[in-house]
Amino acid sequence: MSSSATPHIAVIGLGSMGYGMATSLKRAGFVVTGCDVSAEAVARFVADGGKGAKTPAEAARDADIVVSVVVNAAQTEAILFGKDGAAETLAKDAVFISSATMDPDIARRLAKQLEATGRHYLDAPISGGAQRAAQGELTILASGSAAAFAKARPALDAMAAKLYELGDAAGQGAAFKMINQLLAGVHIAAASEAIAFAAKQGLDIRKVYEVITASAGNSWMFENRMPHVLDGDYAPRSAVEIFVKDLGIIQDMARNARFPVPVSAAALQMFLMTAAAGMGRDDDASVARMYAQVTGTKLPGAK
8 A cells, every 4th residue: 555545546558548537537636657558648648747657567566556448358468467567566455447348257367366466356347438538427337346346446436427336256347348338339330331321312311310319219329429420530439440359259258158149240240341441440430431332322521
């Protein structure tokens, strides 16, 4: 434990989500150290009044709480147990909060491995996007031991508008997040199919957006993502590759459980096709662009 009463917090991963989470923690009065593979991201955080570290081990050294905000299980494992990993330097009573979306079985394995060393692990996937991360208004889907929750609570309170406590062991939070991702991916794919099909019918897609968002066919993803299509703006808020990964995890989980998931399997193929067409790093609404390319349909912003 740090000598001061205020917990020291390390945020590892200063991308669009992690940077917002780090600034929310700093705004709440915590001493926050940022760490990222991008030296520019760390320098920006230091310029904004935070501290910087070059490696996870360095960031974790004085931290009571480490918040890991990376893309996947492999990166989370590297941050913990790889070269210059946080597990080398994490204090015995510190907590590692894992925010990456991953297979629940891997979350359980990482938790078991860390807890065997006397540290705490909180499985805490996040939802809400970069803006809500910066406002400290994320939804956090967390599971872990009572001790992990108690240790992590100051950070969770600063980062979340809604904190769901979903079980006393790692894996439950991850499983809840994967159900969310199944629906999110399917809804984006369906919304993209609908808006591109509307354009092919010669409809005014701005009027389509207005009508659908006031009708039963609306979804949160239609309402949130289709303005990107209307504006021809595919700068990545959430990239196509994220759903290639997450819907792929759903397929693995479903296959192991002998549970059919044909709708999400179809959605995965649409994201794979979009990535294969060179749009993997673009906004996930690019599925609409893929439909447009395949069918010779004109969408806003198309050359």
